[in-house]
Amino acid sequence: MTPSAKFLRRLSAVFYGVLCLSGLGILTLIGLFFLALADLPRVPDPLSRIIETPPTEIYAATGERVLVLGGRETIPLNRVSSDFIQAILATEDHRFWQHHGINKLRTLRALWVTLTQPGRVEGASTITQQLSKNLFFSFKRSFKRKFQELLVALQIEARFAKEEILEAYINQIPFGVGAYGVEQAARIFFGIPASDLSLAQSALLAGLPKSPTRYNPFRHLERAARRQGVVLKRMVTVGSITRVQAMAAARADLHLRTQPAGPRSGSYFLDYVLKQLERRYGAQAVYHGGLKVTTSLDPHLQLQAVEALSTGLSRLDGLLGIGATSPGPERVPAETPQGAMAVVETHSGAIKALVGGRDYYETEYNRAVQHHRLPGSGFKPFVYYTALESLDFNPATVLVDRPVKIPVAGARDWSPRNFERRHVGPIVMKKALMRSVNTIAAQLVQRSGPRAVIATARRCGITSPLEPVYSVALGTSGVSPLEMASSFATFAAGGLRYEPFCIWRVDDALGRVLEEHLVSGERVLDAALTYQLVDMLQGVVNKGTGAAVRRAGFDLPAGGKTGTSNAFKDAWFTGFTPTLSASVWVGYDRGMGMRDVNGVGVTGGRGAAPIWADFMIRATAGEPPREFAIPAGVHFESVDAASGLRAPADAADPLRVALRQEQRLPDPQSGLTPPGPSPDD
Numbered sequence: 296m297t298p299s300a301k302f303l304r305r306l307s308a309v310f311y312g313v314l315c316l317s318g319l320g321i322l323t324l325i326g327l328f329f330l331a332l333a334d335l336p337r338v339p340d341p342l343s344r345i346i347e348t349p350p351t352e353i354y355a356a357t358g359e360r361v362l363v364l365g366g367r368e369t370i371p372l373n374r375v376s377s378d379f380i381q382a383i384l385a386t387e388d389h390r391f392w393q394h395h396g397i398n399k400l401r402t403l404r405a406l407w408v409t410l411t412q413p414g415r416v417e418g419a420s421t422i423t424q425q426l427s428k429n430l431f432f433s434f435k436r437s438f439k440r441k442f443q444e445l446l447v448a449l450q451i452e453a454r455f456a457k458e459e460i461l462e463a464y465i466n467q468i469p470f471g472v473g474a475y476g477v478e479q480a481a482r483i484f485f486g487i488p489a490s491d492l493s494l495a496q497s498a499l500l501a502g503l504p505k506s507p508t509r510y511n512p513f514r515h516l517e518r519a520a521r522r523q524g525v526v527l528k529r530m531v532t533v534g535s536i537t538r539v540q541a542m543a544a545a546r547a548d549l550h551l552r553t554q555p556a557g558p559r560s561g562s563y564f565l566d567y568v569l570k571q572l573e574r575r576y577g578a579q580a581v582y583h584g585g586l587k588v589t590t591s592l593d594p595h596l597q598l599q600a601v602e603a604l605s606t607g608l609s610r611l612d613g614l615l616g617i618g619a620t621s622p623g624p625e626r627v628p629a630e631t632p633q634g635a636m637a638v639v640e641t642h643s644g645a646i647k648a649l650v651g652g653r654d655y656y657e658t659e660y661n662r663a664v665q666h667h668r669l670p671g672s673g674f675k676p677f678v679y680y681t682a683l684e685s686l687d688f689n690p691a692t693v694l695v696d697r698p699v700k701i702p703v704a705g706a707r708d709w710s711p712r713n714f715e716r717r718h719v720g721p722i723v724m725k726k727a728l729m730r731s732v733n734t735i736a737a738q739l740v741q742r743s744g745p746r747a748v749i750a751t752a753r754r755c756g757i758t759s760p761l762e763p764v765y766s767v768a769l770g771t772s773g774v775s776p777l778e779m780a781s782s783f784a785t786f787a788a789g790g791l792r793y794e795p796f797c798i799w800r801v802d803d804a805l806g807r808v809l810e811e812h813l814v815s816g817e818r819v820l821d822a823a824l825t826y827q828l829v830d831m832l833q834g835v836v837n838k839g840t841g842a843a844v845r846r847a848g849f850d851l852p853a854g855g856k857t858g859t860s861n862a863f864k865d866a867w868f869t870g871f872t873p874t875l876s877a878s879v880w881v882g883y884d885r886g887m888g889m890r891d892v893n894g895v896g897v898t899g900g901r902g903a904a905p906i907w908a909d910f911m912i913r914a915t916a917g918e919p920p921r922e923f924a925i926p927a928g929v930h931f932e933s934v935d936a937a938s939g940l941r942a943p944a945d946a947a948d949p950l951r952v953a954l955r956q957e958q959r960l961p962d963p964q965s966g967l968t969p970p971g972p973s974p975d976d
Contacts, residue, residue, distance in 0.1 A: 571797060
């Protein structure tokens with residue numbers, strides 16, 4: 296019988312077994328059959344060419360290629376351990392030797408789910424169907440594509456022997472850390488050829504394709520071992536091995552190699568990009584689909600961010616006394632603090648750099664995007680903008696720094712204290728933000744309401760859950776550095792919100808554009824009010840709690856805010872220039888407090904601001920000063936920081952404030968009080 300006749304015969308059998316649906320369903324599927332045939336790819340001969348897909352290439356925004364995913368080392372089936380063959384078959388397709396390309400029962404179930412649950416495409420792939428995916432260059436999950444894969448799988452089964460199909464399959468599986476195919480995986484993970492894989496090693500490898508990142512034994516050995524146990528149990532179930540053999544394999548030494556350095560050079564940014572791509576296109580497309588991906592990465596800024604964070608954490612170690620010798624043989628190595636930084640372009644939302652920890656090869660956990668820690672006073676800009684907008688306050692509005700007690704329904708009264716444990720009395724809003732006065736922030740959130748503050752944060756780009764309680768004003772809900780950098784970029788952009796993104800463009804292997812990011816800002820804050828806030832945040836950097844930035848030598852126009860959580864568990868600085876917004880967090884993963892060798896707590900100004908300044912000095916080297924754009928109708932006045940009245944010409948230390956056109960200050964001689972709450976309020 297010719298291959299074509301075999302194909303038609305098997306196709307007929309499949310339709311009889313799989314398409315036993317209603318008459319209408321059969322007619323529908325017949326229509327889909329002819330539609331699918333219209334652009335069905337051709338199966339190559341020899342079959343080994345099916346895995347010759349071009350590599351996926353990742354590019355920086357500068358055009359520099361930063362990562363290549365792909366490339367395989369093909370070996371014949373007789374050079375692969377029989378234990379691995381049994382393990383992969385038991386895990387992926389235990390009826391491989393019996394079926395003709397599809398599993399009829401699983402396919403019936405998948406078709407039923409797909410047809411009866413709109414928007415859901417159920418998988419039922421055999422090894423042959425998984426292999427057939429490599430012929431497709433559209434990675435959108437659809438019923439048509441699944442149907443086409445089925446037809447191609449039937450062609451493959453009709454034209455090639457089972458051994459050829461299995462050989463092609465095991466040479467194209469992605470195992471993670473750059474390993475494609477069983478030979479590369481055996482050498483990368485264990486330093487041996489695929490022919491020498493033990494049962495224990497084979498079971499471990501067979502479990503990796505399900506999720507190469509999640510089960511990476513170099514990073515998550517316990518998780519990979521649990522997955523290995525699942526594979527061994529499956530092998531027992533299908534009769535490949537005995538229970539005794541499985542128990543022995545589970546206890547056997549894997550002889551796992553030390554992970555070699557890879558081309559990703561410890562990049563948290565690239566990990567973030569790959570997870571985004573996997574979410575959109577699936578791991579199959581990402582790891583051997585020939586994609587061309589242009590990211591928002593700036594390699595120069597990424598390098599500067601890595602170096603600034605590393606230098607800053609080493610300095611922090613010294614402050615905390617970590618690494619200092621102490622007498623006695625029982626000294627326990629101290630846990631070191633971690634850090635993270637996110638850098639966003641203010642007028643596009645492009646993520647230019649991400650650093651998720653002190654050492655990527657120590658931990659892949661990306662604190663820049665996955666970590667949600669308390670921002671402390673770093674959250675106050677959202678409170679102050681809300682007051683400017685909803686309470687009609689201005690930077691010269693006078694409030695009173697005094698003990699406050701705010702009633703809370705069903706709980707104890709809230710009585711926040713200032714960091715310095717003292718009060719200064721009347722003070723204008725700008726000065727209060729510069730000094731990060733907690734009692735003033737508490738009064739503002741009491742007047743506006745916590746939900747209004749949360750609404751402002753949401754408009755700016757904070758997406759993490761926020762509790763609608765008064766203490767939200769002091770940053771008692773967790774956020775990530777990327778969220779903070781992105782939301783502060785909204786201030787720098789004059790109230791225009793740009794969604795943060797890491798991918799500019801994706802092309803498939805044939806050069807077709809799968810996606811392209813178009814920059815589009817949305818007006819979410821009033822321009823004049825935003826500038827008033829920006830001017831206040833410049834005061835924080837110039838003469839406030841963020842003055843460490845100036846002491847470190849960064850002298851370009853910038854605004855920002857420090858943040859310190861209770862017991863010094865988190866230290867933050869989030870700041871911006873007209874072009875870049877960056878957020879730095881440092882702290883212990885386990886939430887311990889940070890105190891220096893003298894017992895003094897480490898604040899955002901001491902722990903995070905110097906890192907931010909170091910990065911910005913590196914990032915802006917050689918750039919001319921750029922001022923923040925001043926909206927029409929904004930003017931400036933010099934005021935007395937306590938009374939809010941216009942400062943006389945000979946005032947010793949006047950405070951400049953930005954006011955809107957309709958906002959005017961009385962002269963001290965007038966006897967009038969400035970607008971806003973009185974000192975007795």
